[in-house]
Amino acid sequence: MSSTMEESLHWQWRLSLVAMMLFLVQCCGAVMVPMSDDVMGLMSFKTGLQDPTGALHSWREDDASPCAWAGVTCDRVTSRVSEINLVGLALGGQIGRGLVKLDELQTLNLSFNNLTGNVDPEVAGLPLLRKLNVSNNQLSGEMTPLFTSNGSLMLLDLSNNAFTGPMADTFFTACQSLVSLYLAVNFLNGSIPSSVSSCTQLTDLSLAHNQFSGEIPVGLGQLRNLVDIDFSHNQLSGTIPAELGTLRNLTSLSLMDNRLTGSLPADLSNCANLLAMDVSQNSLSGTLPPELQSLTSLALFNARNNMLMGDLPPWVGALSRLQVLDFAANRFTGAVPKSLGQLQVLQVLDLSGNLLWGSIPVELGFCMRLQSLDLRYNNLTGSIPPELLALNVQYLGFAGNSLTGNFPAVGPGSCPFLQFLDASGNKLQGPLVPQLGQCSNLVSVNLSGNNLTSFIPAELGNLPSLTFLDLSRNAIDGIIPPSLGTASRLSVLDLHRNMLVGVIPSQLGNCTALVNLNLAENKLSGPIPDDLTNLAGLEFLDVSSNNLTGDIPLGFENMRSLQKVNISYNHLTGPIPTSGAFANASEVSGNAGLCGTLIGVACPPGPPKPIVLNPNSTSLVHVKREIVLSISAIIAISAAAVIAVGVILVTMLNIQAQTRARRNAGVGIELSVPQSPSNELLSLGKLVLYKKPQKAISNHQDWLAGSAQALLNKQDEIGRGGFGTVYRAVLPDGNTVAVKKLLVASLVKTREEFEREVNLLGKVSHRNLVALQGYYWTPQLQLLVCDYVPNGNLYRRLHERREGEPALRWDDRFKIALGTALGLGHLHHGCQPQVIHYDLKSTNILLSHHNEVQISDFGLAKLLPALDSYVMSSKFQSALGYMAPEFACPSLRITEKCDVYGFGVLLLELVTGRRPVEYMEDDVVILCDHVRALLEEGRPLSCVDASMHLFPEDEVLPVIKLGLICTSHVPSNRPSMEEVVQILELIRPILNGRDFQ
Structure with missing residues (x-):
């Protein structure tokens, strides 16, 4: 081999060796060495976690690279960890500092887990971190500054946790790169830091559902990129800053449920891109600025529960993209503008609770997409336009006006989607149209308090979803249609104070969902059907002031759900059942043929069956012999029975003693x-x-x-x-x-x-x-x-005391009120996510030893498939009298303020010893309305339970007023449970110095 060839081979070998070395250096130097830091950091992070589902089983410390691990993404070029996505894996523990080693991490998403502790500022300050999302966990502690001067954080989501305390005013001083900030649903308080104006790139700012107070910070107008502002459900005060009108990119402004005052700034008209504006549940006043008519992009305009006034301006009809218009519970006057008929995409229109007058414009029938129309509690006159029933509307509310004329006829194909109809408390007249039975999706019908005549259409029994039917306080005659017995979902049937005749149809016993049945003050005759005792869920039955005859069905004694029965002023005879539902003599009075311990009239014994013997009979001797033999047999059988009973008793006593010994x-x-x-x-x-x-x-x-x-x-x-x-x-x-x-x-x-x-x-x-x-x-x-809980419930202690059992003293009642407030306060403000009871009533206030409160059945409504106003109102008719008014309006969002309403009723129940709803001979008494009337008359203490004997007036009176505030019809006027506890604890020091034995 020549030297030239050898030299060539030598260089080829050396080049191959260099190439191999370069490859190894590249592989080992660029990948293996730094990757060990990523593996080390992630394994350190994993050691601080609990992983109950094994979601991180692929994370192994002997792996050279974490790029194949679950939830880990690496950069394609550098092969370094760039993203960690561990959403909804039920992870517990804390966010460890091991993540600090991931110096090329850009996205960290740990949302929807059970993580505790706080967020380490060093983790948030990773040099390349762009997105940090730890929402929907159980993180707590004060919120420390998480921005660094060299940070690049663009998204920070800490919402739905339990962070507390005020935020330092310097919290946002280094947030120049921040684009989206979500701090909603925590326990942050104090003022919103004014340094938020330093976040010049901010587009989304959500601080909702906290306890921020003070005014909206000055300087938000400098954040020209803001698109979404959500400060709802706080305690902010002062006025709405006019500088918000400089935010030309703003599309959503939510300030609902605060304490804002003043008028709506006319400058908001400059926010030409505004799609949604919600300023509801505040204390805003003044008129609607006419400049707002330039907000032609507005799809939602909610200003309900304020003190806005003046005529409702016609220019609202020019906001052609409106889908939701809610001005309920204000002080608007004038007529309903006809121009509203121009809103072709309008879905929800709520003008209830104002001072509007005039007729309902037929032009509303042009709103072809309308789903909910609420005009209740105004001063409207005229008739109901039939055009409204031809719409695809689901809710129609006309109650509490002065509407006249006949109820409009329903044509073929009309009301295909109508579910809720409320036209109660008007002056409607004429017959009920049978075609109403064609509205096949009807769930709730309330036409009470009108002048309707004729008969009840049998077609109403064909409505498969009908749950609530109230035709009371009219002039309807005829019979009760037996077809109503096919309405299997019917829970409330109220037909009282009409002119109905005939018998109570036995078919009503097929309405297995029935909870409240009121047929009082009619002209019904015949017996009370035995089939009504099949209604296992029936709680309230009133058939008083009729012409009913016969005995009271014995099956009522076995109806455990039955709480109240009124059969007074009929012609009933026979014994009165001894069950708890028959507990008030006034509810059986006016029936001369009744007897029983309740009214102190002994029932006569039944006549003995006579033994007739013919003395002339030739078989008399034989008969006498048979009688003697029968008597002997009876004596023998009786003796055997006594012995058998004795044996059974001894056996049972032995078993009981052995059982007690084992226990x-x-x-x-x-x-x-x-x-x-x-x-x-x-x-x-x-x-x-x-x-x-x-x-x-x-x-x-x-x-x-x-x-x-x-x-x-x-x-x-x-x-x-x-x-x-x-x-x-x-x-x-x-x-x-x-x-x-x-x-x-x-x-x-x-x-x-x-x-x-x-x-x-x-x-x-x-x-x-x-x-x-x-x-x-x-x-x-x-x-x-x-x-x-062994000591029963509050309902029993107040309304079903045993003979000789002492009444609750004021000290005990106050203790029960405070314990209930503390328990509800924890559900509302101490749980993440927040728990709403939904079914608060005295039967759910259990009492342990020394009257310590334990609240039961909280949050069970979440087990239902749909949590809306109808489901709640139909499911919880057992809470009749405790339910807040918003349950009756499907357009209202159910919040924790419905629990506050129920608590207010409980306070009045504790003070008065009366039930929330009481059925009197000529009327139905609503407790909160009764107490409010007494307060207005200047004699509120006349309602105090007489069984207490001694009570401190300077404590009872504030509790009465607190109960009335809690039962305000406007949810925003009710205090939070935290505020309720504070008020009660202000009264308690006075109580500690007194003793009422």
């Missing part, structure tokens, strides 16, 4: 239940207990069998409510619990949704709340396992 020795109870389809169903379910029992449950089926036995045993039933029946049961460790068997099995969500909602409730812990211990699930049966 005292701590031995778990074992119940054997025969195999049945129900038990087979139970064996397929899933039992989850949050608390570890004192004694291990080796086989939860044993306990489930015991629970099944309890559910079948009426003796273990301790209560019923809007969601189901409650039973007392004993766990294998001897711990007594309350088991709620849900009655919404056909309505509850899927198993995953059910478990998610129940698990959130299982995390709620407070001394004044009943703790949820666990749950049991099958598709056909759902059980909730709760703490057992």
Whole structure:
């Protein structure tokens, strides 16, 4: 081989070696060495987490690169970690500092987990970090500055956590790169830092659902890129800054539920791109500036619950893109503008609660997309335009006006989507049109308080979704159509104060969902049908002031749900049932033929059956012999029966003694239940207990069998409510619990949704709340396992006291009020996400020893598939009298203020000892209205429960006024539960210095 060839081969080998070395250097130097920092940082971050679902099982410390790990994305060029996306993985623990090593991280999304602690400023200050989203966790503590001078953070989302305290005024001093900021749904207070004006690139600013106070900061007008401002649900005061009119890019402005005053700035007319403006639930005054008619892009204009006044201007009809126009609960006057008919895309129009007069313009029939029209509680006159029933509207509200004429006829194809119709409290006359039965989607019909005549159309029974029918206080005659018995979803049927004749149709016993049945003050005759005792959910029955005859059906004694029955002023005869529903003599008075202990009239014994013997019979001797033999047989049988009963009693006493001994020795109870389809169903379910029992449950089926036995045993039933029946049961460790068997099995969500909602409730812990211990699930049966509270509920202590049981003293009543307020305050302000009770009433206020409050059944409404006004109002008719007015209006959003209303009713119930709704002989008394009238008359203390004897007037009077404030018809006028607690605690020091024995 020549030297030239050798030299060539030598150089080729050297070049190949250099190339290989360069490749190894590139691989090992550019990838392997820095990647170890990423692996190290992520593994350090993982060690601080709890991963119950194993979502991070692919994260292994022996991997050279994390780029294939779940939720990790790497840059294609540098192969460094650029994004971490771990959304909704149920991760717990804290956000560790290991992430600081990821110095090329650009996106960090840890939202919708269970993370605790705070956000480390060094993590937020990573040099390349653009997006930081830790929303919907359980992060807490004060919000420290998270911006650095060399930071590049563009999106910061800390919403739906539990951050507290005021924000330092310097919080935003280095936020020049910030584009989107979301701090909503926390517990931040104090003023909004004025340094927010330094965020010159900001487009989205959301601080809603906090406790910010003070004025809207000056300088927002400098943020010319702002597109969305949301300061809703805070405590901001002062006026709306006129400088907001300089924000030409602004598309959404939400200032609802604050304490803003003054008028709407005319300068807002410069925000030509504004799509949504919500200034509702404030204290704004003055007239609508005419300059606002230039907001031609506006799709939502909500100014409800303010003090705006003046004539409703016709130029509103020029806002051609309006989809929602809500001016309810203001002081607008004048006529409803005909120009509103030009709003071709309008879907919601709410002008209720104003001072409008004149007729309803027929031009509203041109709003072809209208879904909800609410004109209630104005001074409108004239007739209802039939054109409105031809629309695809779902809600029509005309109540509380002075409308006249006949109810409009319904033509073929009309009202195809109508669900809610409320024309009560007007002067409508004439017959009810049978064609109303063609509105096949009707859910609620309220035509009470008019002058309607003729008969009830039988076609109404053909409405498959009808749930609420109120035709009371009219002049309707004829019979009650038996076809109403086919309305299987009907929960409220109110026909009182009419001229109805005939019998009560037995078919009403098929309305299994019926909760309230009021047929009082008619001319009905015949007996009370036995079929009504089949209505297992019936709570209120009033058939007073009719011509009914016959006996009271004995089945009423077994109706556990029945709370109130009024059968007074009829011609009924026979014994009065002894059940709790028949507890007031005034509710059975006016029936001369009744007897019973309730009215102090003894019922005559039944006549004995005579034995007739013919003395002339030739077989008399034989008959006498048979009689003697029969008497001997009777004596023998009686003796045997006595012996058998004695044996049974001794056996039962021995079993009871052995059972008590086992309990005292701590031995778990074992119940054997025969195999049945129900038990087979139970064996397929899933039992989850949050608390570890004192004694291990080796086989939860044993306990489930015991629970099944309890559910079948009426003796273990301790209560019923809007969601189901409650039973007392004993766990294998001897711990007594309350088991709620849900009655919404056909309505509850899927198993995953059910478990998610129940698990959130299982995390709620407070001394004044009943703790949820666990749950049991099958598709056909759902059980909730709760703490057992042994001392009954507030309803029983106030309205069903046992003989000789002392009345609650003022000290006890105040203690119950404060405990209830503290429990609700924790649900509203101490839980993330916020929990609304929805079903607050005295039967859900349980009392443990020394009258310590424990609130039950909170948040169960979330188990329903749809949480809207109708579902709530129809489901919770058991809370009649406690329900806030907004439940009746589907266009209103249900908030925690509905709980405040119910609490106000509870306060008045505690003070007066009266039920929230009482049915008198000639009227129905609403407690809050009654007390408010007494206060206006200057004698509020005349309503105080006389059974208290002694009470401090300077404490009771403030509590009465607080109850009336809480029951304000305007939700924004009601205080928060935090404010309620503060008010009650101002009264408590006075109480501590007194003793009322």
